[in-house]
Amino acid sequence: MPDRFVRVALGVTLGLLIAFVAQPYILAFLYSADAPRSVAARGDLSAAEKTTVDLFARASPSVVHVFAQSAAQGRGLMEPDDEFGQGEQQQGSGTQTGTGFVWDAAGHVVTNNHVVEAATKGGGSISVRLASGEVVGARVVGTAPSYDLAVLQLGRVAKMPPPLAVGTSADLKVGQSAFAIGNPFGLDHTLTTGVISALQRRLPTQEGRELSGVIQTDAAINPGNSGGPLLDSAGRLIGVNTAIFSPSGASAGIGFAVPVDVVNRVVPDLIKNGRVRNPGIGIIAGQEATAARLGIDGVVVLRVLPGSPAAQAGLRGVDPRTGDIGDVIVGAGGRPVHRLSDLTAVVEEAGLDRPVTLLVERDGRVRTVRLNTADVAQTRL
Numbered sequence: 279m280p281d282r283f284v285r286v287a288l289g290v291t292l293g294l295l296i297a298f299v300a301q302p303y304i305l306a307f308l309y310s311a312d313a314p315r316s317v318a319a320r321g322d323l324s325a326a327e328k329t330t331v332d333l334f335a336r337a338s339p340s341v342v343h344v345f346a347q348s349a350a351q352g353r354g355l356m357e358p359d360d361e362f363g364q365g366e367q368q369q370g371s372g373t374q375t376g377t378g379f380v381w382d383a384a385g386h387v388v389t390n391n392h393v394v395e396a397a398t399k400g401g402g403s404i405s406v407r408l409a410s411g412e413v414v415g416a417r418v419v420g421t422a423p424s425y426d427l428a429v430l431q432l433g434r435v436a437k438m439p440p441p442l443a444v445g446t447s448a449d450l451k452v453g454q455s456a457f458a459i460g461n462p463f464g465l466d467h468t469l470t471t472g473v474i475s476a477l478q479r480r481l482p483t484q485e486g487r488e489l490s491g492v493i494q495t496d497a498a499i500n501p502g503n504s505g506g507p508l509l510d511s512a513g514r515l516i517g518v519n520t521a522i523f524s525p526s527g528a529s530a531g532i533g534f535a536v537p538v539d540v541v542n543r544v545v546p547d548l549i550k551n552g553r554v555r556n557p558g559i560g561i562i563a564g565q566e567a568t569a570a571r572l573g574i575d576g577v578v579v580l581r582v583l584p585g586s587p588a589a590q591a592g593l594r595g596v597d598p599r600t601g602d603i604g605d606v607i608v609g610a611g612g613r614p615v616h617r618l619s620d621l622t623a624v625v626e627e628a629g630l631d632r633p634v635t636l637l638v639e640r641d642g643r644v645r646t647v648r649l650n651t652a653d654v655a656q657t658r659l
Contacts, residue, residue, distance in 0.1 A: 333457060333513040334469050340380045340442045341506060343407040343461045344389050344416075344430070346397035347373050377460035377506030378406065378430065379515070380439045381545060385432035388545055389505030390520050391421045394428050406432060408439055409467060420548030424556060425489060425536060426520050428505075429548040442507055445514030447493065447537035450474055458497040458519055458533070460506030472497030472531075480619050481521060481534050490623040492534050493517045499533030508535040515541070543629075557630045558654035560586020561593065563618050569606075576608040576639065577621050583654065591649040593638065608644065609637030625651055 323331065376393030380386070387406060397404050404416045416430040432438075451474065458470045476494035495508060499519050508517035517535030547554040564578035581595040582588045594604030607615050611624035611634060628634050628651055636647045 329511055330457070330469075330471065333509065333511070334459070337442060337457075337507065337509055337513050338459055338467050338469075339409045339439050341409065341459045341467060342378045342380065342387055342439070343466055344376045344378045344387070344393055344505060345373055345405045345407070346375070346394045346402060347404070348396035348399075348402040375461065375464060375502055376504045377502065377519070379505075379507045380441050381429070382441050383438060385435065385438055386419065386545075386549055387416065387430040387432060388518060388541065389428050389430060390518065391423050391426045391428040392520075393505045394418060394430070395421070395423075398428075404430060406430065407466075408435065410437070410439075412436060420552040420554070422544050422548060422554040425540060425544050425554065427518065427536065427541065427544050427548070427554075429545055442509075443512075443514045444542060445510055445512070445516045445538055447491070447516050447539045450477060450493065450510075450516060450537075452476060455511045456493075456495045456497050456516070457509040457511070457513075458495070458499055458503060458506060459509070460499070460503035460519065462498075462500035462502040464502055468503075470498040475532070479534060489536065489540075490619050490626070491537050491540065492520075493537055495533050495535060496531040497533060498531070503533075517541075540626075555630055555653040557625050557628060557632070557651040558586075559591075559593075559625060559634065559636075559649060559651060560588040560654045561595070563621075564596065566617050572603075574603075574606055576606040576615055577618055578603060579605040579607065586654060587649040587652050591647050593647065594640065604640060606639045607636055608639050610634060 322328075374393060374396055376389055378387040378389035378393075381388045394404055396402065398418050398421065404418065405413055406416045407413045412435060414435050415433040417433075419429040419431050421428040454474050456472050456474050458472075460468060460470075462468050462470075472495050474493060475496050478490070479492040479494045481489045481492045493508065493516070495517075497508070503519050504521070506519050507515050508519055510516045516538050518538075518541055519533060519535045521534045544554045560583040561579050562581040562583070564580040569576070569578050579588070579593055579595045582593050596603055607621055609615050610621050611628065613620065613624060615621045615624075615637075625634060630651055630653060632651050634649060634651055636649070637644055638647050
C-alpha cells in the first residue's frame with residue numbers, strides 16, 4: 279500500500295512538472311498572434327483631447343522654423359547664455375535656430391531678438407522653413423532688444439500661412455492651460471502643454487532693463503522653442519516664449535514668455551519704424567546695488583538728459599563735482615518704487631506722450647512731480 283501511494287505521488291509530481299515546463303510551448307502553439315490583430319473599438323476623444331488636437335491643427339501652420347546664419351563660427355551644440363538660457367541649437371557652424379510665427383497677411387514673422395541677433399550684427403543671412411516644408415529667405419524689419427522681440431519679412435512664398443489669432447494677457451489666470459508650439463532641438467512643430475505657473479515675473483533683457491509682467495509656464499520650453507507662440511485653450515496668442523530657467527540649458531519646467539499685450543504694442547512699431555519707441559522720462563538711473571549699499575530705497579537719478587521730460591520737470595541728478603545725490607524717485611503712478619523695474623512698469627503702462635505722476639525725494643523731503651512720457655530710446659528710462 280505505501281509503495282502504491284509513493285508511485286501515485288511521484289506520477290502526479292512528474293505530471294505537474296511536465297505541465298509546468300510545457301506551458302509556454304502550449305500557450306505559444308494555441309494562442310500566438312501570427313496574423314495582424316483586430317483593431318479594438320474606442321469611443322470618441324475626450325473634450326480636452328479634441329480641444330488640443332484642434333488647437334494644434336489650426337495654429338501649427340502659422341508656426342515657422344527660423345535659421346539665422348552668422349559670419350562667426352558657432353561655439354558648440356547649445357549655447358545657453360546663463361541660467362536664464364536664451365541660446366539656441368546650433369545647426370552646423372555659426373547657424374542659430376529658433377521659432378517664429380506669422381503675424382499678418384503681409385508675411386511678417388515675429389521671433390526673439392536673440393534668435394537673429396548674431397546674423398543681424400554679423401552680416402549673416404536668415405531663412406525660414408514653413409510648415410509646408412518650403413524654405414524661403416527673410417530679412418529683419420526691426421528689432422527690440424529691450425523686449426527680446428524681432429520682426430522678419432518673408433520673401434516670396436507659394437502660399438502665405440495664416441496669421442495666428444491674437445489674445446490678451448491682461449486677464450490670464452494662474453492654473454489655466456497653456457500650449458507651446460516650436461522647434462526644440464531642431465524637431466519641427468512640437469507641441470507641449472502645461473499651465474500658467476505664475477504671472478508678473480521679471481526677466482532681465484540684453485539692454486540692462488528688466489521686462490515686467492512676464493508669463494511663467496511649466497509647458498516644456500527648450501532651446502529652439504524661443505520665439506514661438508504660447509497659446510491659450512482657444513488657440514489665441516498669449517505670449518512669445520523667450521527663455522528658460524535652467525543651469526543645464528534644458529527644460530526644468532520653468533519657462534518664460536513675453537506677454538502678448540506687450541507684443542501687440544511693440545510689433546506694429548517695429549513694422550512701421552524698424553524700432554520700438556520706448557516710453558521714458560529721460561533719466562539714467564544709478565545702479566541698484568550702489569543704492570542698496572547706501573541704504574537708499576528707490577531709484578537714484580544719476581543723470582537727466584537735456585530737453586527731456588525729466589529736465590523740463592526740474593529733476594536733478596547726482597552732482598558731478600561733489601557726488602551729492604540729487605533726486606530719488608520713490609513712487610510712480612500711485613505705487614511705491616523700490617527699484618528701476620517698478621518705475622519702468624509704470625512708465626510702459628502709461629505709454630508714449632501720457633502723463634505720469636512721480637514722488638521724488640530730495641534732501642529728505644518728498645514732493646510730487648507731474649510730467650509726460652516721451653520717446654527716449656537712447657536712455658535706460
